[in-house]
Amino acid sequence: MGVKTDQSLKYNKYAYVCFLCSVLVNIFLSYNLFVGKKWSLSWSTNAAAEAEAVASISCSGHGRAYLDGVVVDGKPVCECNTCYDGPDCSNYILDCPSDVNSGDPLFLEPFWMQNAASSALVVSGWHRMSYQFGDHTATSQELEKSIRKLHSIVGNAVTEGKYIVFGTGSTQLLNAAVLALSQDNSSTPSKVFVSIPFYPAYEEQTEFFATEDYEFYGDTSLYKNNSDDTMDMIEFVTSPNNPDGKLKRSVLKSPSAKAIHDHAYYWPHFTAIPSPSDEDLMIFTLSKLTGHAGVRFGWALVKDKAVYEKILTYTGENTFGVSKDTQLRALKLLNVALQGDGRSLFKYAHETMRNRWESLTETVSLSTRFTVQEIAPRFCTYFQNVRGPSPAYAWLKCEREEDELCYKVLEDGGILGRPGTRFGASSRYVRLSLIKTQDDFDQLLQHLKILVLQEAGGTRADI
Amino acid sequence: MGVKTDQSLKYNKYAYVCFLCSVLVNIFLSYNLFVGKKWSLSWSTNAAAEAEAVASISCSGHGRAYLDGVVVDGKPVCECNTCYDGPDCSNYILDCPSDVNSGDPLFLEPFWMQNAASSALVVSGWHRMSYQFGDHTATSQELEKSIRKLHSIVGNAVTEGKYIVFGTGSTQLLNAAVLALSQDNSSTPSKVFVSIPFYPAYEEQTEFFATEDYEFYGDTSLYKNNSDDTMDMIEFVTSPNNPDGKLKRSVLKSPSAKAIHDHAYYWPHFTAIPSPSDEDLMIFTLSKLTGHAGVRFGWALVKDKAVYEKILTYTGENTFGVSKDTQLRALKLLNVALQGDGRSLFKYAHETMRNRWESLTETVSLSTRFTVQEIAPRFCTYFQNVRGPSPAYAWLKCEREEDELCYKVLEDGGILGRPGTRFGASSRYVRLSLIKTQDDFDQLLQHLKILVLQEAGGTRADI
Numbered sequence: 001m002g003v004k005t006d007q008s009l010k011y012n013k014y015a016y017v018c019f020l021c022s023v024l025v026n027i028f029l030s031y032n033l034f035v036g037k038k039w040s041l042s043w044s045t046n047a048a049a050e051a052e053a054v055a056s057i058s059c060s061g062h063g064r065a066y067l068d069g070v071v072v073d074g075k076p077v078c079e080c081n082t083c084y085d086g087p088d089c090s091n092y093i094l095d096c097p098s099d100v101n102s103g104d105p106l107f108l109e110p111f112w113m114q115n116a117a118s119s120a121l122v123v124s125g126w127h128r129m130s131y132q133f134g135d136h137t138a139t140s141q142e143l144e145k146s147i148r149k150l151h152s153i154v155g156n157a158v159t160e161g162k163y164i165v166f167g168t169g170s171t172q173l174l175n176a177a178v179l180a181l182s183q184d185n186s187s188t189p190s191k192v193f194v195s196i197p198f199y200p201a202y203e204e205q206t207e208f209f210a211t212e213d214y215e216f217y218g219d220t221s222l223y224k225n226n227s228d229d230t231m232d233m234i235e236f237v238t239s240p241n242n243p244d245g246k247l248k249r250s251v252l253k254s255p256s257a258k259a260i261h262d263h264a265y266y267w268p269h270f271t272a273i274p275s276p277s278d279e280d281l282m283i284f285t286l287s288k289l290t291g292h293a294g295v296r297f298g299w300a301l302v303k304d305k306a307v308y309e310k311i312l313t314y315t316g317e318n319t320f321g322v323s324k325d326t327q328l329r330a331l332k333l334l335n336v337a338l339q340g341d342g343r344s345l346f347k348y349a350h351e352t353m354r355n356r357w358e359s360l361t362e363t364v365s366l367s368t369r370f371t372v373q374e375i376a377p378r379f380c381t382y383f384q385n386v387r388g389p390s391p392a393y394a395w396l397k398c399e400r401e402e403d404e405l406c407y408k409v410l411e412d413g414g415i416l417g418r419p420g421t422r423f424g425a426s427s428r429y430v431r432l433s434l435i436k437t438q439d440d441f442d443q444l445l446q447h448l449k450i451l452v453l454q455e456a457g458g459t460r461a462d463i
Numbered sequence: 464m465g466v467k468t469d470q471s472l473k474y475n476k477y478a479y480v481c482f483l484c485s486v487l488v489n490i491f492l493s494y495n496l497f498v499g500k501k502w503s504l505s506w507s508t509n510a511a512a513e514a515e516a517v518a519s520i521s522c523s524g525h526g527r528a529y530l531d532g533v534v535v536d537g538k539p540v541c542e543c544n545t546c547y548d549g550p551d552c553s554n555y556i557l558d559c560p561s562d563v564n565s566g567d568p569l570f571l572e573p574f575w576m577q578n579a580a581s582s583a584l585v586v587s588g589w590h591r592m593s594y595q596f597g598d599h600t601a602t603s604q605e606l607e608k609s610i611r612k613l614h615s616i617v618g619n620a621v622t623e624g625k626y627i628v629f630g631t632g633s634t635q636l637l638n639a640a641v642l643a644l645s646q647d648n649s650s651t652p653s654k655v656f657v658s659i660p661f662y663p664a665y666e667e668q669t670e671f672f673a674t675e676d677y678e679f680y681g682d683t684s685l686y687k688n689n690s691d692d693t694m695d696m697i698e699f700v701t702s703p704n705n706p707d708g709k710l711k712r713s714v715l716k717s718p719s720a721k722a723i724h725d726h727a728y729y730w731p732h733f734t735a736i737p738s739p740s741d742e743d744l745m746i747f748t749l750s751k752l753t754g755h756a757g758v759r760f761g762w763a764l765v766k767d768k769a770v771y772e773k774i775l776t777y778t779g780e781n782t783f784g785v786s787k788d789t790q791l792r793a794l795k796l797l798n799v800a801l802q803g804d805g806r807s808l809f810k811y812a813h814e815t816m817r818n819r820w821e822s823l824t825e826t827v828s829l830s831t832r833f834t835v836q837e838i839a840p841r842f843c844t845y846f847q848n849v850r851g852p853s854p855a856y857a858w859l860k861c862e863r864e865e866d867e868l869c870y871k872v873l874e875d876g877g878i879l880g881r882p883g884t885r886f887g888a889s890s891r892y893v894r895l896s897l898i899k900t901q902d903d904f905d906q907l908l909q910h911l912k913i914l915v916l917q918e919a920g921g922t923r924a925d926i
Contacts, residue, residue, distance in 0.1 A: 022485035041504075041511050043518075043579035048507035051585035055506075066591055068605050068791050079597035104593050112588035116506035119589075122514035123792060125575035125582025125799070128529055128757040130567050134542035142531050168631050168759070168782040175781070201780075208780045211674050294591040294787035296631070317664075317671045318638070319631040319782065323789040324757035328531050329586060336588070 044122050055116075062439055063089035064109075081439040097414040098443035100433040103242070103392065107356075107435045108291025111348045118339070121332045128324035138321030139166055146334040147284075147299055151276070153341050155381050156266050158278040162301040163308035166322045167315055170264060170285035170298030174236075175205050176318075177260045177281055177300065180310035181234045182214035190232040191217035193252060197395070197423035199242040199262070219424060220251045233257040239277075240265045243423055243431035244373045245391030247271065264288045268342075269349035270392050272380035280304060288392065288435075290333045290345070297322060297330045346382065353390035356434045356441050360394055363445060367452040371397050394432040406430045413454075414447040507585050518579075525902055526552035527572075544902040560877040561906035563896040566705070566855065570819075570898045571754025574811045581802070584795045591787035601784030602629055609797040610747075610762055614739070616804050618844050619729050621741040625764040626771035629785045630778055633727060633748035633761030637699075638668050639781075640744055640763065643773035644697045644721045645677035653695040654680035656715060660858070660886035662705040662725070682887060683714045696720040702740075703728045706886055706894040707836045708854030710734065727751045731805075732812035733855050735843035743767060751855065751898075753796045753808070760785060760793045809845065816853035819897045819904050823857055826908060830915040834860045857895040869893045876917075877910040 041048070050067070057065035059078035069076030080089035083096035112119050132138055144164050151157040167173035182190035192206050196219045206216040217223075220235060237259050239248040250259040261279040265271065267289050285298040302308040315321055337345045364372050375389035396417070398406035406428050407419040420429025432444060504511070513530070520528040522541035532539030543552035546559035575582050595601055607627050614620040630636035645653035655669050659682045669679040680686075683698060700722050702711040713722040724742040728734065730752050748761040765771040778784055800808045827835050838852035859880070861869035869891050870882040883892025895907060 022482060022489055026485060026488050041508070041515060044511035044515055044583045044585070045504070046580055047583035047585045048504050048511045051587060052504060052507055055587055064589070067586075068591075068603050068794050069597065070604055077597075102594065104595070106592055109589050109592055112592070115588055117509055119587070120507045120510035121586040121588075122507070122510045123530075123584040123586065124514060124518055125578055125584075125796065126527070126572050128531075129569055129572055129575070129755050131565065131756045132567070134532065134540075140531050141533055168786065171780075172782045205780045208776070209672070209674070211672070292592050293594045293783075296782055296784070296786035296789075313671070317634075317668045319635045319759055320756075321759070323631065323759035323786055325788040325792045326759075326786040329788045331531050333588065 043124075047122065051120075058088055060084075060088050060090040081437050083439065083443055095414075096443070097411070097416050098440065098447050099416045100436060100440060100444050101416050101418050103288075103293075103433055103435060105288055105291040105293055105392075105435045106437045106440075107352050108349060109437065111345065112291070115336055115344075119333060119336045121329055123325065123328065127328065131320060138316070139164075140324075140327045140331060143327050143331045143334070146331060146338060150334060150338055150342070151301075153338065154268065154273065154346075155276050156273045157263065157282055157284070157301060158276045159301055162282075162303055163305065165300050165302060165308055165311045165315065166327065167283075167298040167300065168319050168322050168326070169287070169296035170262070170283050170300075171201065171205070171296075172315060172318065173283050173298050173300045173311065174202065174260065174262070175209050176311045176314035177283065177307075178206055178214055178234055179209075179211070179314055180307045181258045181260070181281070182211075183232045184213060186213065186232060188232070190214040190234050191223075192234045192236070193217055193220045193223060194236040194238075194424075195220045195248070195251060197241070197243055197420065197425040197429065198236065199238055200422045202236045203424075223252060229254050230256060235259045236262060237279075238262040238264070240271045240391065243393045243418075243429075244395040245270065245375055245389065245393065246373070247274070265392055267349070268346040268380065268382045269353050270390060272378035272387050273382045274378055275381065281307065286330055286333065290337060291435075292329075292333060295326055295329055295333075297326050342382075350383070350387075350390055353392070353434065354388065357388075357390050357394075359441075359445055360432075360434065360448070363448050363452055364394075364396075367455055369398065369400055369403065369455050370448075370452070371399055392433070392435050394434060396430050396432055398428050398430075404428060410451075413451040415444060415451075506587075510585065514583075521551055523547075523551050523553040544900050546902065546906055558877075559906070560874070560879050561903065561910050562879045563899060563903060563907050564879050564881050566751075566756075566896055566898060568751055568754040568756055568855075568898045569900045569903075570815050571812060572900065574808065575754070578799055578807075582796060582799045584792055586788065586791065590791065594783060601779070602627075603787075603790045603794060606790050606794045606797070609794060609801060613797060613801055613805065614764075616801065617731065617736065617809075618739050619736050620726065620745055620747070620764060621739045622764055625745075625766055626768065628763050628765060628771055628774045628778065629790065630746075630761045630763065630774075631782050631785050631789070632750070632759035633725070633746045633763075634664065634668070634759075635778060635781065636746050636761050636763045636774065637665065637723065637725065638672050639774045639777035640723045640746065640770075641669055641677055641697055642672075642674070642777055643770045644723065644744070645674075646695045647676060649676065649695060651695070653677040653697050654686075655697045655699070656680055656683045656686060657699040657701075657887075658683045658711070658714060660704070660706055660883065660888040660892065661699065662701055663885045665699045666887075686715060692717050693719060698722045699725060700742075701725040701727070703734045703854065706856045706881075706892075707858040708733065708838055708852065708856065709836070710737070728855055730812070731809040731843065731845045732816050733853060735841035735850050736845045737841055738844065744770065749793055749796070753800055754898075755792075755796060758789055758792055758796075760789050805845075813846070813850075813853055816855070816897065817851065820851075820853050820857075822904075822908055823895075823897065823911070826911050826915055827857075827859075830918055832861065832863055832866065832918050833911075833915070834862055855896070855898050857897060859893050859895055861891050861893075867891060873914075876914040878907060878914075 054065050054067050062084040063078045063080035065076045065078050078089045082099045083093045085091050148159045151159045194202050203216050233252050235250050235252045237248050237250045241248050261282045263282050264285045280303040282301045287293040364370050373395040377386050377388045380387050398409050403409045407430050417430035417432045421427050517528050517530050525547040526541045526543035528539045528541050541552045545562045546556045548554050611622045614622045657665050666679050696715050698713050698715045700711050700713045704711050724745045726745050727748045728751050743766040745764045750756040836858040840849050840851045843850050861872050866872045870893050880893035880895045884890050
């Protein structure tokens with residue numbers, strides 16, 4: 001009986017310990033469930049679950065599904081990278097040409113997937129329904145602060161003493177700037193110049209919207225040797241330049257010449273930053289900074305108040321400013337970019353672009369048929385070191401006499417670039433985009449290697 | 464001993480039952496925490512908690528805090544309705560004029576607060592970074608589907624056989640439509656007409672962006688008696704009209720006259736829907752449908768392919784289409800609007816507008832000094848009944864001979880409307896916005912009652 005009692009006591013002790021543990025576990029679980037952050041969510045829960053469910057759809061690393069994708073069988077379909085198809089983008093399409101025409105900056109997509117938590121955004125149904133912010137402008141003050149802070153950290157532009165005006169993409173601001181700088185009611189329209197090779201939109205847009213106050217005129221060389229100081233001139237200066245990545249300065253020096261500095265690519269991704277730009281009118285875009293081309297957001301830094309006000313009037317009459325959703329998203333993304341003084345984003349972006357450039361130039365260096373632009377190493381004040389090139393585009397030249405139509409040569413080799421003629425240059429040139437997805441870049445390299453191999457009499461089977 | 468053993472057994476039984484209960488509670492809590500939906504959230508949790516924390520900031524019902532509001536003491540400040548201030552908007556500002564100038568459609572804000580869960584949106588950092596959707600257009604197919612479905616349910620527009628083009632607000636589409644309808648390279652520019660009273664933006668925008676192909680001309684009466692059939696004419700037709708809420712038709716009947724039908728207000732909120740509009744070019748906006756003026760989104764329904772393509776080119780050259788964030792949000796909001804065939808949104812919107820109109824006209828009916836427009840009851844095919852007026856604006860007239868400057872009369876009475884002269888009309892008229900917040904409307908009514916009371920020799924103290 002004594003033994004039994006002892007055993008009974010022992011069991012009781014075990015039971016007591018188990019019970020105590022169980023109660024402690026209950027307290028822990030209850031705390032997490034009822035007090036912890038997760039449980040406190042209410043109206044945002046379904047939307048969050050929906051977004052995470054879509055994000056978890058597997059597209060084999062060669063695509064992704066979106067919340068607003070086309071719905072099949074109750075869920076959005078995978079949208080595949082070029083040369084991939086199938087329900088989960090796992091099928092590689094044979095003999096598929098590499099499409100490196102557009103400047104779609106998807107090289108940064110993996111960065112944002114890696115930073116999913118900090119870059120996620122929850123928008124309430126009643127978020128900013130008004131035309132205006134609390135200060136009766138159409139411009140987010142917090143976003144303006146973040147932009148100024150970013151320029152200060154990167155050291156690529158002087159914002160002190162400059163007004164900031166937002167645009168629905170820098171695209172809207174380019175034409176707004178032309179209109180703002182052109183002379184009202186002048187007897188002759190202001191003439192818009194740009195140096196070859198240049199981004200095609202300047203010409204297309206200026207001609208499409210031309211008023212009586214301005215007209216597209218063409219290459220700066222048309223004027224340089226002219227001595228008419230009274231001609232009203234507006235020059236687009238793209239630095240680094242699209243397509244060739246060169247840092248540029250205005251070349252028209254007449255007293256009546258004004259310049260629009262398009263600094264879309266003036267970020268550590270694409271170029272060394274030798275010093276902050278301090279021009280009278282500078283335009284930047286989110287597209288080439290964070291990679292969000294689909295988010296139509298750009299900004300202009302403007303010294304002159306009258307020019308600033310005219311650009312503001314333009315965006316007001318045109319679109320009533322920038323959509324509040326777009327401003328909210330830009331703020332969220334810029335605040336992630338600002339973390340750790342931008343090291344995380346700029347390191348990722350620069351390394352990706354530098355690696356791509358090195359792979360590309362390694363291949364091209366084996367060729368006598370093709371050459372690409374040379375960009376000298378420079379000291380970068382942001383990274384505090386001398387760094388080599390990492391441009392957004394390769395400006396490729398066909399060197400053989402018979403390869404006059406370079407675009408055609410590449411097309412026959414399975415590479416779809418953008419013909420030099422689109423940039424006002426010779427058809428011996430083609431722009432190849434290096435900022436699209438890794439798949440796009442890999443396919444470009446693959447096709448280029450075959451072309452280079454063929455120079456030495458090799459065949460496709462050799463690689 | 465026997466008793467002790469019995470007791471011991473009894474305790475053991477209790478302990479066993481308690482332990483079993485505790486384990487069951489463990490299982491239940493674990494299930495909720497680890498398997499249930501709440502726990503499964505990962506990258507969206509912080510953003511959701513952040514948005515809910517901001518939404519829970521109390522602004523006394525006279526304001527709201529936003530995620531991108533100006534931050535003070537670590538959290539966004541309350542943004543107060545007109546005539547309220549203080550950290551939580553609880554302070555009513557004495558002798559504050561009622562500001563009913565703008566068409567800010569905040570009357571729908573409470574609807575979206577009531578529908579917080581279904582209208583919340585979670586945007587991932589990598590959402591739609593590309594310029595294009597999967598089908599290589601800049602236009603969301605799902606959003607287009609929702610728009611067509613909504614028109615079909617409401618019965619306010621025929622979408623079959625029409626192209627849809629999106630704009631950064633209908634504002635962008637108004638000018639795009641003018642450019643698309645004007646004659647290229649004609650010796651004389653197309654002339655843009657509109658009937659007085661009209662929405663001021665038509666004139667301001669057309670003049671601001673005027674090219675060689677079109678010019679603002681003025682009131683349709685300038686042409687009506689003219690018989691020049693060769694003149695290229697474009698007529699803005701706003702139906703229901705802003706400012707007076709009347710249903711309108713084009714008045715220029717020449718073979719070379721084209722019309723842009725601005726149907727911003729052609730929703731059951733503001734008017735009976737007698738039949739679906741089936742015009743060649745119709746423009747709609749999210750702003751006056753869901754109340755999201757801050758979301759810059761509009762759309763045009765276009766019959767002619769060439770006109771559609773020119774509008775599409777305009778939006779492309781101007782802003783590269785509509786921001787993907789904006790399209791995503793518009794999709795979310797329209798899908799809430801579509802729930803229950805739109806009954807919930809349209810019932811709320813119509814009742815609010817009808818109640819405001821009834822309160823306003825009740826006050827005005829006591830006056831001989833002021834009158835407002837009359838709108839006849841009509842059968843509404845959406846609500847399937849005859850319904851009275853519920854316009855977005857009161858088009859108020861000062862009837863006394865000495866009250867020629869009606870805006871001034873109202874201003875002296877603490878009401879800031881928009882002068883009739885802005886709409887091309889006489890200074891005897893003033894537009895009063897009825898679509899702002901309930902606070903704005905209440906203040907308008909309060910000031911108007913005092914003005915009407917003063918006619919009978921009453922004083923402020925009487926009400």
